[in-house]
Amino acid sequence: MSFKLTEGGVCAAKGFKASGMYCGIKDNPTKKNDIALVVADVMCNAAGVYTSNKVKGAPVIVTKSNLEKSGGKAKAVIVNSKNANTCNADGIEKAQEMCRLTADALGIKPEEVIVASTGVIGQVLPIEPIKKAVPVLADTLSYDGNVAAATAIMTTDTFKKEYAVEFEVGGKTCRLGGMAKGSGMIHPNMATTLNFITTDCAISAELLQKALSEIVKVTYNCLSVDGDQSTNDTCMLMSSGLAGNNEIVSDGEEFNTFKDALYEVMASLTKMLAKDGEGATKLLTCVCSTAPDLDTAIVIAKSVIRSPLVKCAMFGADANWGRILCAIGYAEAEFDINKIDVALESTGGKIDVCKDGHGLDFSEETAAKILAADEITILIDMNSGDTTATAWGCDLTYDYVKINGDYRT
Amino acid sequence: MSFKLTEGGVCAAKGFKASGMYCGIKDNPTKKNDIALVVADVMCNAAGVYTSNKVKGAPVIVTKSNLEKSGGKAKAVIVNSKNANTCNADGIEKAQEMCRLTADALGIKPEEVIVASTGVIGQVLPIEPIKKAVPVLADTLSYDGNVAAATAIMTTDTFKKEYAVEFEVGGKTCRLGGMAKGSGMIHPNMATTLNFITTDCAISAELLQKALSEIVKVTYNCLSVDGDQSTNDTCMLMSSGLAGNNEIVSDGEEFNTFKDALYEVMASLTKMLAKDGEGATKLLTCVCSTAPDLDTAIVIAKSVIRSPLVKCAMFGADANWGRILCAIGYAEAEFDINKIDVALESTGGKIDVCKDGHGLDFSEETAAKILAADEITILIDMNSGDTTATAWGCDLTYDYVKINGDYRT
Numbered sequence: 106m107s108f109k110l111t112e113g114g115v116c117a118a119k120g121f122k123a124s125g126m127y128c129g130i131k132d133n134p135t136k137k138n139d140i141a142l143v144v145a146d147v148m149c150n151a152a153g154v155y156t157s158n159k160v161k162g163a164p165v166i167v168t169k170s171n172l173e174k175s176g177g178k179a180k181a182v183i184v185n186s187k188n189a190n191t192c193n194a195d196g197i198e199k200a201q202e203m204c205r206l207t208a209d210a211l212g213i214k215p216e217e218v219i220v221a222s223t224g225v226i227g228q229v230l231p232i233e234p235i236k237k238a239v240p241v242l243a244d245t246l247s248y249d250g251n252v253a254a255a256t257a258i259m260t261t262d263t264f265k266k267e268y269a270v271e272f273e274v275g276g277k278t279c280r281l282g283g284m285a286k287g288s289g290m291i292h293p294n295m296a297t298t299l300n301f302i303t304t305d306c307a308i309s310a311e312l313l314q315k316a317l318s319e320i321v322k323v324t325y326n327c328l329s330v331d332g333d334q335s336t337n338d339t340c341m342l343m344s345s346g347l348a349g350n351n352e353i354v355s356d357g358e359e360f361n362t363f364k365d366a367l368y369e370v371m372a373s374l375t376k377m378l379a380k381d382g383e384g385a386t387k388l389l390t391c392v393c394s395t396a397p398d399l400d401t402a403i404v405i406a407k408s409v410i411r412s413p414l415v416k417c418a419m420f421g422a423d424a425n426w427g428r429i430l431c432a433i434g435y436a437e438a439e440f441d442i443n444k445i446d447v448a449l450e451s452t453g454g455k456i457d458v459c460k461d462g463h464g465l466d467f468s469e470e471t472a473a474k475i476l477a478a479d480e481i482t483i484l485i486d487m488n489s490g491d492t493t494a495t496a497w498g499c500d501l502t503y504d505y506v507k508i509n510g511d512y513r514t
Numbered sequence: 515m516s517f518k519l520t521e522g523g524v525c526a527a528k529g530f531k532a533s534g535m536y537c538g539i540k541d542n543p544t545k546k547n548d549i550a551l552v553v554a555d556v557m558c559n560a561a562g563v564y565t566s567n568k569v570k571g572a573p574v575i576v577t578k579s580n581l582e583k584s585g586g587k588a589k590a591v592i593v594n595s596k597n598a599n600t601c602n603a604d605g606i607e608k609a610q611e612m613c614r615l616t617a618d619a620l621g622i623k624p625e626e627v628i629v630a631s632t633g634v635i636g637q638v639l640p641i642e643p644i645k646k647a648v649p650v651l652a653d654t655l656s657y658d659g660n661v662a663a664a665t666a667i668m669t670t671d672t673f674k675k676e677y678a679v680e681f682e683v684g685g686k687t688c689r690l691g692g693m694a695k696g697s698g699m700i701h702p703n704m705a706t707t708l709n710f711i712t713t714d715c716a717i718s719a720e721l722l723q724k725a726l727s728e729i730v731k732v733t734y735n736c737l738s739v740d741g742d743q744s745t746n747d748t749c750m751l752m753s754s755g756l757a758g759n760n761e762i763v764s765d766g767e768e769f770n771t772f773k774d775a776l777y778e779v780m781a782s783l784t785k786m787l788a789k790d791g792e793g794a795t796k797l798l799t800c801v802c803s804t805a806p807d808l809d810t811a812i813v814i815a816k817s818v819i820r821s822p823l824v825k826c827a828m829f830g831a832d833a834n835w836g837r838i839l840c841a842i843g844y845a846e847a848e849f850d851i852n853k854i855d856v857a858l859e860s861t862g863g864k865i866d867v868c869k870d871g872h873g874l875d876f877s878e879e880t881a882a883k884i885l886a887a888d889e890i891t892i893l894i895d896m897n898s899g900d901t902t903a904t905a906w907g908c909d910l911t912y913d914y915v916k917i918n919g920d921y922r923t
């Protein structure tokens with residue numbers, strides 16, 4: 106299914122305003138934005154998926170609790186970057202304070218606020234800058250504030266991640282768009298880094314959560330930058346229902362259209378996250394096809410994408426396919442390794458490197474040309490069924506080591 | 515228990531000769547050794563643990579099959595480096611040919627030969643150089659050939675790994691020693707990279723295997739260099755029984771002494787493998803103590819040792835303990851994160867950085883001094899029991915990327 110792209114990111118859907126600014130949590134001379142606010146004109150159905158790490162950021166705990174209290178309704182999102190507000194004795198208190206400040210500035214209830222933080226773990230969150238910023242953020246909200254917000258949630262990201270599409274439900278044009286941040290500590294399980302998606306499509310709270318959980322599994326959860334699962338992973342989906350369509354309340358064609366749109370946006374953001382993985386020079390996509398089932402396809406594609414040795418080989422443009430086979434071999438799934446075919450593809454062409462689990466004679470010259478591209482696809486054929494899954498990642502480079510050797514200081 | 519160290523590595527135990535030479539598989543001008551032979555004067559009990567990767571090197575398959583045929587007896591080990599003989603259509607045939615050549619040169623049966631290969635996956639193994647080398651290896655066997663053999667199994671290793679100890683069983687002096695190779699694609703599960711251990715202690719085949727399996731779990735299997743589990747992991751333990759002790763045939767004090775000696779040798783080799791991890795500048799040791807059980811302690815210590823972000827922080831001497839908590843949090847075990855304490859230790863001192871899952875105020879200056887050392891211990895206290903496990907690894911550096919960006923070519 107193809108979708109009409111549209112502008113506006115998290116503000117693309119009707120009824121969503123945003124703002125972003127520098128409040129002083131980021132200690133940088135260029136005063137890059139470090140706090141963002143997203144507010145809906147009406148009360149929204151809200152669905153969330155969160156990290157499964159036992160160390161949970163205080164904002165994750167507070168947001169979950171808020172949505173329980175509000176019965177899955179929310180009107181605002183407040184997010185800061187540079188400090189994860191995680192593993193701090195006063196973390197919960199500070200996250201709740203962020204909700205109270207936001208609620209006061211907007212005249213809503215604290216439990217109608219979604220709060221998120223991203224950045225260094227274990228440093229006390231300074232609340233004073235946030236206290237001063239929230240009223241300013243509320244005053245500067247606008248229907249094209251998406252860029253200010255999307256830049257405010259960046260940490261080591263080198264570019265902002267936004268994506269939005271239009272689609273039709275019951276003759277009404279709906280919009281669905283979002284923003285995300287990367288770019289290290291990324292190996293989502295159950296959820297991923299920070300992602301905020303909004304839509305004006307009217308849809309029941311139950312189906313909103315169902316769609317989110319289903320699509321997270323095949324998009325964000327198929328992303329790995331370094332194998333480290335973050336403590337603050339949060340993916341939120343809010344629906345204002347302002348598109349004017351009759352609310353989607355059951356499975357069927359309209360729900361499928363909604364899920365297709367959600368997949369389009371989330372897969373596109375996932376790709377951006379992979380491409381901007383810390384230190385990355387190449388986007389790696391691994392497509393595992395003719396698999397017996399979805400879980401097997403996912404676990405194999407992710408195993409290859411996660412392998413440090415595969416990532417280094419791709420950085421070095423070395424068609425060392427033995428490392429791909431090795432990573433397939435230790436994936437936790439049951440299958441016949443002697444049916445596996447592997448090919449490498451890019452704008453530079455396509456080359457088969459392995460058939461039935463054994464190496465093929467191939468031109469190293471052609472392979473090098475293919476691997477010189479900055480977007481490489483690893484194609485795995487299991488010859489054992491008709492299911493396909495895709496995983497996304499990036500190469501492992503000197504810059505990943507550099508960034509993470511001195512990130513905190 | 516403390517042991518008397520002794521010289522001789524794989525030849526330390528009575529009745530074991532070895533040799534090593536350059537035969538031409540390594541394509542290098544310095545003609546570094548690339549093939550090794552270890553031969554016992556008498557028929558040995560042999561125990562093995564192998565990779566659990568679904569992609570298994572042909573030598574792994576052939577060795578397992580040989581030991582089944584011979585009823586767990588072996589007299590010789592033939593090993594080449596630089597080529598893993600894995601994922602090749604003619605792999606099994608070539609591995610069998612290596613056994614036949616060795617058996618012919620020694621006048622023994624092919625199924626009494628253990629064969630192993632390490633190096634690049636998926637390149638056809640050249641058999642001609644091996645054909646020429648095996649008779650020479652047989653002619654040059656000696657009781658102090660251990661160094662020639664230990665250097666012949668090296669790939670990207672920067673130093674050879676040997677260790678041997680003496681111990682007493684029933685008033686008789688026994689010896690147990692071995693050699694190992696690293697240094698990338700190391701994240702053992704069930705077994706690890708190539709390890710050959712010999713002893714002259716008389717011990718039944720059953721107890722030999724029991725000791726090996728038990729000690730592998732808390733030594734090699736607690737090692738991670740990069741999270742990539744090799745296709746050729748093989749750990750062999752051979753006993754000549756020439757020490758003159760009454761054969762150990764049951765659990766008890768003598769068996770415990772044997773296991774202690776085996777732990778001493780295998781843990782020491784494990785530390786060497788970690789210290790010489792590809793590109794490593796620091797040995798990282800993670801000790802998880804006061805754990806409720808061994809499996810929990812192991813899974814937590816390994817999770818921390820595997821984390822790329824922890825590894826980079828250690829490379830950068832940055833006491834970014836939040837990454838350690840994060841890696842503990844995504845370890846697949848059940849526990850209370852709010853009971854966890856973390857400290858960092860080296861010859862530079864010791865510092866507590868986290869108590870009850872929350873950060874402590876600590877001197878960054880002291881922490882930097884501690885982390886400047888080249889051997890760092892991460893101490894995790896679970897405060898939930900009385901079990902301890904140790905995992906070993908290394909930092910993640912520019913050189914890991916460099917080595918693996920152009921390893922194959």
